[in-house]
Amino acid sequence: MKRNWWKILCVALLFFTFFAGLLVPLAPGLIKATSSVQSTYSGPFTVKVTGYNTHFKDQNASLSAWLINDNQNNCTNAIRVVDNTHLELDFPPIAPLTNPVFGLTVYNDKDGRLVMNNAISTIDTTRGGIVPVCHPVVKNEEQDHWAIPFQFILYESLRNLFFHVPMWFTMIALLSWALWNNLKYLRGFDLKYDQKANAAVNVGLVFGVLGLITGSLWARVTWGAWWVDDVKLNGTAITMLAYLAYAVLRNAMDDEQKRARVSAIYSIFAYVMMIVLIGILPRLQGTDSLHPGNGGNPGFNKYDLDNSIRPVFYCGVLGWILLGFWIYSLRLRIHKLHEHTLES
Amino acid sequence: MKNIFQVRIVAFLALALFQSLTINAQPNNSMDEKLFEGLHGHASLNVVVAIIGIILLGLFITLFRLERKVSKLEKQINK
Amino acid sequence: MSLLKQTGSLIKREILLEQRQKYAFYGVLLFVVSTVFVAKFSFRVINEVPVWNALFWIILLFASVTGVARSFAQESRGRLLYLYTLADPRAVLLAKMVYSIILMVFLGFAGLLVFSFLVGYPIQNSPLFFLALxxxxxxxxxxxxxxxxIASKAGNNFTLMAILGFPVVIPLxxxxxxxxKYAADGLAWNGALTYIGVLVTLNLVIAALAYLLFPYLWRD
Incomplete structure (x- = not known):
């Protein structure tokens, strides 16, 4: 039992990840805003707002809403609450200062400040006309309960952070372990380490393929295509190819020592290429990437991975890595038994 | 024979898990169907479920491959 | 004899060998020219930079597979063994590497000459493009x-060489x-500096890895 503590840890961590990752509600946010008119200056107009997980009706007392145009706040004349997720806002005629696009903010004490950039736009050519400015009262910036951050377009699929992203962490952990064993093999030419490296690469590839498939599906929903031209995507695909080539190379040789030596050398090459492909190239400025933290995009930790879900994410990563090593250890043991039966 | 039985069990479990997830994961504070229409709200939840399903399927396939190896070993030892 | 001296004389040997079997070198050159001609017949003149770029580098990639692949494959096992007893195996690798670099750079510029002569030359910042080349x-x-x-250790087949090679050269x-593309669009140098840095680092890393790992590879 003492030697299996990490398996218990793995199960506990994954349980926590699944429960927290699926059951913690999404933070409130604004999904949609439509204006009744195309020109905001021609007369009073109504904006229909759709929220998600919001509490408009429950928090009727503290509710306020305003449009933002070039850092000017334009308050409502009246707010009509339809239900907890629907609002109708009446605005006086507003002429935009310079920018014909308005942002929308809805505030109540429970949900905090809900912001939607580029909520409505106007066809007005009149600029800087009457600008009714207001100074809204804001008490809580954030919602007051534990929640998964609300991300426009991503919505609930942000939960994939606990399932899709750890696949890559697991793959990299297993491949790093393979690299370590390859180096060890080259020091003493002990076939034990070659076995370990081979098993680690095999399980790492499984997690890599899972990461690719799940990523492709997520991309279909959020970015609209199964395969987008993204350096990180292409990089991981090439990494997979490199490690598949490693498998082919192993099959091409019969002599065990020679196979171990040559494939260890190739695997070191493949690892370095992987570091370049997923670690360095995507982070450069001017590359096309949709992933956060790449190609000059802000990282997840800047706005997504706030402190509320960071523990769940790290537990998930550790849990999946441990699961990967669990499968790896099974594979290795089976392989050892196989060798043993061949000898006897 | 034994393997077919196991496949059935796993398929059943996977299906049950999949369904329970879709049921549990729906937000219960607003069951407004209109909310999700064309807004990715619902689709974004389904993709989480699908991704978990894919991961589990992948892990099951890995387990089956491992098991095949064990069966082979057992046969060798019994000889 | 120091490593450098050994490398020097081994490079001379490579050049001598090449002179003796000219058909191999001319074979690769012919390959480049004939693919350029195929491009010429199907496109006439290429003005679009991405197409030009892609075609040119694909031709060079395959030329390098056919041209450089020979470096270890052409040697018989006995001759390699003889070389290893005479010289440091790392010197053998370095010599082959330097020789391949000379060959490839020559092929690259020769290819550019033929390609730009027949298909067009849409490059605006030539010095930068030459550096990239x-x-x-x-x-x-x-x-x-x-x-x-590596492939010569695993039975020397051409398919294996391609399978092993592409994942390693694709980042490059x-x-x-x-x-x-920066060079073709005539952009300023400072935008391209990152990529020059990446290329130089990649070259150095691959060369260093090869130099460090080769001693483990050669012995049988």
């Missing part, structure tokens, strides 16, 4: 020399393509 060819040569050494090619 030099770095890219060096990278291809270095990577394929090492891959050729990506950076090179980016750089030559």
């Amino acid at each position: 030099f770095l890219g060819c060096t990278g291809l040569a270095v990577a394929f020399t090492m891959i050729s050494a 090619l990506l950076a090179t393509l980016k750089l030559s």
Whole structure:
């Protein structure tokens, strides 16, 4: 039992990840805003707002809403609450200062400040006309309960952070372990380490393929295509190819020592290429990437991975890595038994 | 024979898990169907479920491959 | 004898060998010219930079596979063993690498000459493009020399060489393509500096890895 503590840890961590990752509600946010008119200056107009997980009706007392145009706040004349997720806002005629696009903010004490950039736009050519400015009262910036951050377009699929992203962490952990064993093999030419490296690469590839498939599906929903031209995507695909080539190379040789030596050398090459492909190239400025933290995009930790879900994410990563090593250890043991039966 | 039985069990479990997830994961504070229409709200939840399903399927396939190896070993030892 | 001296004399040997079997070199050159002609017949003149770029580098990639692949494959096992007893195995690798670099850079510029003569030359910042060509060819040569050494241990077949080689050279090619696109669009140097850095680092890393790992590879 003492030697299996990490398996218990793995199960506990994954349980926590699944429960927290699926059951913690999404933070409130604004999904949609439509204006009744195309020109905001021609007369009073109504904006229909759709929220998600919001509490408009429950928090009727503290509710306020305003449009933002070039850092000017334009308050409502009246707010009509339809239900907890629907609002109708009446605005006086507003002429935009310079920018014909308005942002929308809805505030109540429970949900905090809900912001939607580029909520409505106007066809007005009149600029800087009457600008009714207001100074809204804001008490809580954030919602007051534990929640998964609300991300426009991503919505609930942000939960994939606990399932899709750890696949890559697991793959990299297993491949790093393979690299370590390859180096060890080259020091003493002990076939034990070659076995370990081979098993680690095999399980790492499984997690890599899972990461690719799940990523492709997520991309279909959020970015609209199964395969987008993204350096990180292409990089991981090439990494997979490199490690598949490693498998082919192993099959091409019969002599065990020679196979171990040559494939260890190739695997070191493949690892370095992987570091370049997923670690360095995507982070450069001017590359096309949709992933956060790449190609000059802000990282997840800047706005997504706030402190509320960071523990769940790290537990998930550790849990999946441990699961990967669990499968790896099974594979290795089976392989050892196989060798043993061949000898006897 | 034994393997077919196991496949059935796993398929059943996977299906049950999949369904329970879709049921549990729906937000219960607003069951407004209109909310999700064309807004990715619902689709974004389904993709989480699908991704978990894919991961589990992948892990099951890995387990089956491992098991095949064990069966082979057992046969060798019994000889 | 020091490593450098050994390398020097081994490079001389490579050049001598090449002179003796000219058909191999001319074969690769013919390959480049004939693919350029195929491009010429199907496109007439290429004005679009991406197409030009892609075609040019694909031709060079395959030329390097066919040209550099020979470096270890052409040697018989006995002759390699004889070489290893005479000289440091690392010197053998270095000599082959330097020779491949010379060959590839020559092929690259010769290819550019033929290609621009027949298909067009849409490059605006020529010095930057020459740098990209030099770095890219060096990278291809270095990577394929090492891959050729690995493949020669595993039965020497051409398919294996391609399978092993492409994942290693693709990052190189990506950076090179980016750089030559910068050059074609005539952009300033400071935008391209990152990619020059990446290419130089990649070349150095691959060369260093090859140098460190080769002593483990050669012995049988």
